[in-house]
Amino acid sequence: MIIDDAGGLVFRPPSEARSFILRVTIGCSHNTCRFCDMYKASKFRIRPMEEIEGIIERGAYAMPFIRRIFLADGDALVLPTDKLIAIMKKCYEKFPNLNRIGAYATPxxxxxxxxxxxxxxxxxxxxxxxxxxxxxxxxxxxxxxxxxxxxxxxxxxxxxxxxxxxxxxxxxxxxxxxxxxxxxxxxxxxxxxxxxxxxxxxxxxxxxxxxxxxxxxxxxxxxxxxxxxxxxxxxxxxxxxxxxxxxxxxxxxxxxxxxxxxxxxxxxxxxxxxxxxxxxxxxxxxxxxxxxxxx
Ligand code: SF4
CATH class of the missing domain: 3.30.750.200 (Transcription Regulator spoIIAA)
Known part of the structure; x- marks a missing residue:
């Protein structure tokens, strides 16, 4: 489930099929793996907090029942820790049934x-x-x-x-x-x-x-x-x-x-x-x- 105006393809693990997909970055910060074309069309950027908060607000309005959130795109853990924590705090505030957040991470x-x-x-x-x-x-x-x-x-x-x-x-x-x-x-x-x-x-x-x-x-x-x-x-x-x-x-x-x-x-x-x-x-x-x- 996704509410987003940003372009580019969106990927998530099969086990996150019922999750709200929150794109905290666009693309993959590495993006050079020679076998992968997932994010080749997306120029990597970390989204500003206001943009992310706007999507959380819209998601919470449209799907307040959400229990899981998946932070996309390719490697959400590239974000600074404090920013990730602020995003997750906002998610738990806005989605009362939320019980799990997941993300891709590179080594x-x-x-x-x-x-x-x-x-x-x-x-x-x-x-x-x-x-x-x-x-x-x-x-x-x-x-x-x-x-x-x-x-x-x-x-x-x-x-x-x-x-x-x-x-x-x-x-x-x-x-x-x-x-x-x-x-x-x-x-x-x-x-x-x-x-x-x-x-x-x-x-x-x-x-x-x-x-x-x-x-x-x-x-x-x-x-x-x-x-x-x-x-x-x-x-x-x-x-x-x-x-x-x-x-x-x-x-x-x-x-x-x-x-x-x-x-x-x-x-x-x-x-x-x-x-x-x-x-x-x-x-x-x-x-x-x-x-x-x-x-
Ligand atoms: S880190 Fe993952 S998403 Fe990024 S280019 Fe490599 S395989 Fe693709």
Whole structure:
């Protein structure tokens, strides 16, 4: 649910489908990931407080029943802590039933904030952050210009959890291409195991012609995975992931070939068995860009 006059596309996690989307920034402050075109058309800006307050007022008038708010766009946590707290305070004042606020956060945003700042944000109502891990392999992260490293990502995730927030993380199957599928899988398993997030989602890489990574495909330096390659990579990640606390795992995004889900570590064997049954049945010859419905 959204009330906004600002242009550009709006994105939110599937679990925020019933939330009021409050765009505290327009676009993504990083905006250089070579596989991502989400905010390429938006010039990044932090919105002034008056603009944000105006949207809260309009939202509260139109939808006073709202229980959840999602702070958009790409990385709301880039805002100064005091401003975020002022925004959340206003939200709780205006929406009497509000019980949860969530936001996207990059690893850099979380690392930049002190543990005390994150605790203050949690106390002010920020209950869940969504962080794109994408890969735990430093070479892959560099290749796609993610602007982080495996070590920084682990630090960021642990800080969010230590502040008492729920942490929902995303990894991107296929991001190492055929060239680095093994390293991508093993190092991603290491990073997610080290963080032990509350939730983990595996999405599959889509390479539209507009993103810079597509040029690598054209030049032959990046070979997309086959359908079987995507499933084998997921199998390898799950096989090497060791969670010590329950983590809800989902691989049911529209980009995924086979919906797999459960709670790690308890359902790991069940999920691996489902993958093992399916893997031999799918094609292993055609590299997939996934941009035109191959899946
Ligand atoms: S940080 Fe996220 S939204 Fe921003 S460019 Fe990278 S993947 Fe896209």
């Amino acid at each position: 850099a945003d979380l690392v930049r904030k002190t543990p005390e700042e994150l605790k203050r944000l949690r106390e002010a109502g920020l209950a869940i952050v969504y962080m794109g891990i994408e890969s735990g392999d430093d070479d892959v992260l560099k290749l796609v210009d993610k602007g982080t490293t495996a070590a920084l990502t682990i630090e960021a995730g642990k800080k969010a959890l230590a502040a008492g927030m729920k942490l929902s993380t995303m990894i991107l199957l296929g991001l190492g291409g055929q060239e680095r599928t093994k390293e991508h899988a093993l190092h991603t398993a290491q990073v997610v195991s080290a963080i032990n997030p509350t939730m983990l989602s595996a999405l599959s890489l889509i390479i539209p012609h507009e993103v810079p990574l597509y040029q690598d495909v054209v030049e032959g330096t990046f070979t997309p995975l086959t359908a079987r390659g995507f499933l084998k990579e997921l199998d390898m990640i799950l096989r090497h992931t060791e969670m010590t606390k329950p983590c809800i795992f989902r691989s049911n995004h529209v980009s995924n070939l086979l919906p797999v889900g459960g709670t790690l570590p308890m359902d790991k064997e069940k999920m691996l068995a489902a993958l093992e049954r399916y893997i031999p049945q799918v094609d292993d010859t055609l590299p997939l860009l996934n941009d035109n419905g191959n899946f």
